[in-house]
Amino acid sequence: MMSEQEALFDYCLRIGDSSLIIGHRLSEWCGHGPILEEDIAIINVSLDLVGQARSVLKYAGKVEGQGRSEDDLAYLRDVTFYRNLLICEQPNGDYGRTITRQFLFDSFHYLFLQELVNSTDEFLAGYAAKSLKEVTYHLQHSTKWLLRLGDGTEESRRRVQEPLDDLWRFTGEFFNTNEVDEILISKGIAVDLSKIKPLWEKRVATVIEEATLTLPTNAWKQLGGTEGRHTEHLGLILAEMQFLPRAYPDAKW
Amino acid sequence: MDEVQIRALLEEVKDPEVPVLSVLDLGVVREVSIIENVVNITLTPTYSGCPAMQVIEDDIVSILKKNGIETVNVKTVLSPAWTTDWITEKGKRQLKEFGIAPPEKSSIDKNSIMGDAKFIGCPQCDSENTEMISQFWFNGL
Numbered sequence: 001m002m003s004e005q006e007a008l009f010d011y012c013l014r015i016g017d018s019s020l021i022i023g024h025r026l027s028e029w030c031g032h033g034p035i036l037e038e039d040i041a042i043i044n045v046s047l048d049l050v051g052q053a054r055s056v057l058k059y060a061g062k063v064e065g066q067g068r069s070e071d072d073l074a075y076l077r078d079v080t081f082y083r084n085l086l087i088c089e090q091p092n093g094d095y096g097r098t099i100t101r102q103f104l105f106d107s108f109h110y111l112f113l114q115e116l117v118n119s120t121d122e123f124l125a126g127y128a129a130k131s132l133k134e135v136t137y138h139l140q141h142s143t144k145w146l147l148r149l150g151d152g153t154e155e156s157r158r159r160v161q162e163p164l165d166d167l168w169r170f171t172g173e174f175f176n177t178n179e180v181d182e183i184l185i186s187k188g189i190a191v192d193l194s195k196i197k198p199l200w201e202k203r204v205a206t207v208i209e210e211a212t213l214t215l216p217t218n219a220w221k222q223l224g225g226t227e228g229r230h231t232e233h234l235g236l237i238l239a240e241m242q243f244l245p246r247a248y249p250d251a252k253w
Numbered sequence: 254m255d256e257v258q259i260r261a262l263l264e265e266v267k268d269p270e271v272p273v274l275s276v277l278d279l280g281v282v283r284e285v286s287i288i289e290n291v292v293n294i295t296l297t298p299t300y301s302g303c304p305a306m307q308v309i310e311d312d313i314v315s316i317l318k319k320n321g322i323e324t325v326n327v328k329t330v331l332s333p334a335w336t337t338d339w340i341t342e343k344g345k346r347q348l349k350e351f352g353i354a355p356p357e358k359s360s361i362d363k364n365s366i367m368g369d370a371k372f373i374g375c376p377q378c379d380s381e382n383t384e385m386i387s388q389f390w391f392n393g394l
Binding site: 037038040041044045047048049050051052054055122123125126127129130131133134137140141 | 300
């Protein structure tokens, strides 16, 4: 049986790693956005997420009590120690795919934080309130783009419908629970994911319908991220993200 | 040195991204206290990824040291979360003079998710004929 401290450490990694990895993915758009305003917008979203990851990973290090900083946790853990949701590590593809991935994640992230503000853990509650303000903008941004692309031309519609069908299998993981959830829900620390599942389903279905897209019917749930079993993409992200601090451990910037 | 004098020194510390605005007018200084000759300052970031926070912290420590205060303790807190409502009236005037439309009251709210953007006048000519092109700005204030 896991201790409450171990569970809280794992839970903070789950939250921080998802933000860090999807934030890193979005940062790959820097200088490559389809138009200048979008380049700025998506990089702002990226910066918010990496900033959020930094503060929650710092707290994770404190909870663990082994003297690891947020940088140690981000740069010196390998794939199996990462706890992010699998959807966060999926490649950007074209802008339609990035927006679709972001919409599915933002819809979850928003509802998750809305519940986390009630956590009995003082740090997590404050973190959630701060992050919720930013994620409100993220969700508004990705929702508007999904509507525009879905209800746009035949070509733009295809470019969001295909990734929607493809990424759908990763959305079941949003609501998957393990021992960590059990321990922390009993203490009022963690979010009861079963409560937000119907809200997510309703919201996503409403937007998909308004965007004239087709709701995927694939019921397969690809799990593993929160247990440290990842798709091949995470290793490639870490190879790039961790190269500098691993090659030059004393580098300062 | 008392709290009033410390705050007068903080007036000299500017937001590195909008250098007309002091950190006090920006509303990121949440608390100043002096306990047994240690100056404690509590900051809150405007947004989570704000790259200016470290610069602000370093600038605060540096200006206080220059004025003979050796022991400064700067702490960052996330709660309660910063809001544009904490920008002072003076700060809003300075923003406008700098060419940035000052935020309207509580410009971040949940109702904005699907609703229309709030109306913002032009900081240059006060025109009301404006439209929102993007909610994101390079410095994310």
